[in-house]
Amino acid sequence: MTTAEVHHPLFARCYARLSRVVEDRGLAAHRRALLAGLSGRVIEVGAGNGLNFAHYPPAVTGVLAVEPEPRLRRLARAAAAVAPVPVEVTDGLAEHLPAADGAFDAAVAALVLCSLPDPHAGLAEMRRVLASGGRLRFLEHVRAGSAGMARVQRLLDATVWPRLAGGCHTGRDAAGLIEQAGFTITELERFVFPRVRTPMSFFVRGSARPATLTCSPES
Template sequence: MRHVHHPVFARLYPRINRALEHGGIGEHRQALLAGLTGDVLEIGAGTGGTFAYYPSTVGHVLAVEPEPRLRALATAAAEDAPVPITVVGGVGEELPATSESQDAVVCAMVLCSVPDPETALAEAFRVLRPGGQLRYLEHVRAETPGFVRAQRLLDATIWPRLAGGCHLGRDTVAAVERAGFHTEDLDRFLFPPSRTPSSFYARGSALRSA
């Protein structure tokens, strides 16, 4: 099993997650997970920030987290979750699940960080049953040239080092469609509402075709 070690970021991320919650990210997490049913695999669970928002219609969540310190925090968070959650080690590019075994795959602020998002999306497609859903909440490429340039500069310099491998300017929406998913629903928004290179987000739902 491959591991990911970001010891400094892992120590800071619980504070970052609390700040996100205080800023209102919980509403987006709740919308991300609304209506899910059956077996769900979450890629990059972090500290388990989404766990409290899973609806009772979900039967089980397999939460994959490669960073040891964050995985330990997620395991503790799973004990208080409203649905059964099993936290395991693993990376998005090699998901520990059999093909066509999941009703949904959830990515919450992780496709911006995985080294190979195309492979991670191919893995999500593999483990989903035909008709299964990919739900994602992600940093995405800005909508104006000036901010795109700023994102590219940050991504090429300090941002990934400071933010555990995060990239601000990935065109995740296009990558999802290239992976063979059919977009059902898409909401682009700023979080926080002020326009900065890091505030461009997308929340989407996409279907795996047969």
């Protein structure tokens, strides 16, 4: 798939509107927690409309934000212009990140693993561009813990949902995918958002390091 093929205008328009509502209802706080403590150079994969940008801490010296969908990329560039840290928004795919090996101190994946055509390849690329001692921060909606809701997710993912929602899958196991890609998860929080449960309400937020490194939990 080339970036020219990542074009979901209807989904992008709907996402841009709905995401603002979700932010105001509490997801912004989870974004702040996701990015807290980061420093140095950061690559954000699947930046969407740039809702993370406002929450990067001052110790971040620069963000390379990769977003392949044209409408969302335009919105991200507008958000970058008022971000508290330098943000460069660029076209690109998670599976072929436009960056050198070991170029970044951190990688951020927020609501992106659900929609990657090949999440294994995308995570391998995130690992490739991390410097020694780098970390992956992630915030993803995931597979439900209850058997009944997980069945609903499997039905949606096998039928209409990916076509309606820009390739999104409601029930991927993000933590499992991250570990399979050679990361060790050092922090993991599971939560339901919003409290009224839907197939999109089950989340994880956490931090991981490449498994080849000696890992210790972050303070």
